[in-house]
Amino acid sequence: MFALVDCNNFYVSCELVFRPDLRGKPLVVLSNNDGCVISRSEEAKALGIPMGAPFFEIKSLLNIHKGAFFSSNFALYGDMSRRVMQLLQEFAPSIEIYSVDEAFLDFRGFDSKISLRDYALQMKNYVYRCTGIPVSIGIAPTKALAKVANKVAKKFPAQAKGVYVLDDEKKRVKALKWLPVEDIWGIGRRWSERLQKLGVKKAFDFTQLSDEWVRDQMTVVGLRLKKELEGQSCLSIEEVHQKKSISISRTFYEELQTFSEVYERIVTFVSRAAVKLREQHSLAGMLMVYIRSNRFREKEKPFFREGVASLSPSTNSTIELAKYAKLVLQRIYEPHPIKKAGIVLFNLLPDFIRELSLFNPYQEKHERLMETMDKINNKYGEDIMRIAIQEAPLRHRLHQQNLSPCYTTRWKDILIVKA
């Protein structure tokens, strides 16, 4: 059996831990620059505020109902996530951290005398007691069915109390006959539209399609999903999570007009990405840079350029990466207002293979320099030490009107409780 543990309305729940006075109100957390809604409380969902809604469209609705909004505080959410995941590790021999707010736990081979439901309830209460974050848990013979069970747990809180165990054929069929096809894990907008047209309305209908058709139309991914929903496990727990690509991008509050402005931002992205790269002990073999105009401005012709560079030898030196990024940017840049830019590092390799490269005079020097730089920045604060071209810290503040304190990661933001 697999368990899927999912934090309820995660970002909003993180904020509520420190602001219990706001419980019961419609709350949303916004994306960077307070752009769109990325997390909603139950009360906000009840008002009909959709996920991804532009803030300016729902602001007055929220005000009318005495709601509140938060700018995104990823330092806080990341730290709360780490705490939740750490607690979950205590409950299973292996765990896959699937996203910031979700984890799959391997419950295979558990003593059949243990009630999985009781065990999960214990786990849920424990996480809540230690972090204040409410979770829902779905348990089933496959990962896709655990996702389904999790939906059931969330949808019927009164009966399920946050935990649903889908452990026999009757329950499986019942759940699949209930679940709309668009809510299946792995069926997105495109496929649900096509499937609906074919009369496939529920997850159960999807499992009644022929293997051949599914394989043919939806590739092996679709077929795997069908098997999983039928109860045949195809996906396993993937514990080690070495990323295959690392990307950093931003939409700017104000458009950038010159090469040097764009270049400065790109170098900042590169140096952030390089830190992540070194944290997972990887080297990048390829770097991509892209720039684009405001895609919502309909009158103007959209502008989008991207370019790649092969990094030979593969590297994780900020200095090397910045050099390549400049070359690429020079190649693709055209004077045009830039609303969004980003970089992606890919073709990642483990860094121990570095020793195999024969001629690279900078390698050792950079390696030690980067190590020192990371250490200093870890100790004294992000970007205390940086390469010269990189913009000064905080020069480009995000447009954030209601950012909560970093309660758990910054001493000066620690919560003060008055007696």
Added chain:
DNA sequence: TCTGGGGTCCTAGGACCC
């Protein structure tokens, strides 16, 4: 006025190799 960010996996087609 205002519209996020970071990932994964798969396929098809072309180039190239033996």
Added chain:
DNA sequence: TCTGGGGTCCTAGGACCC
């Protein structure tokens, strides 16, 4: 008339996830 076959690598593009 007819024009091999199989493998690998790369790229572009699509679809999906949270």
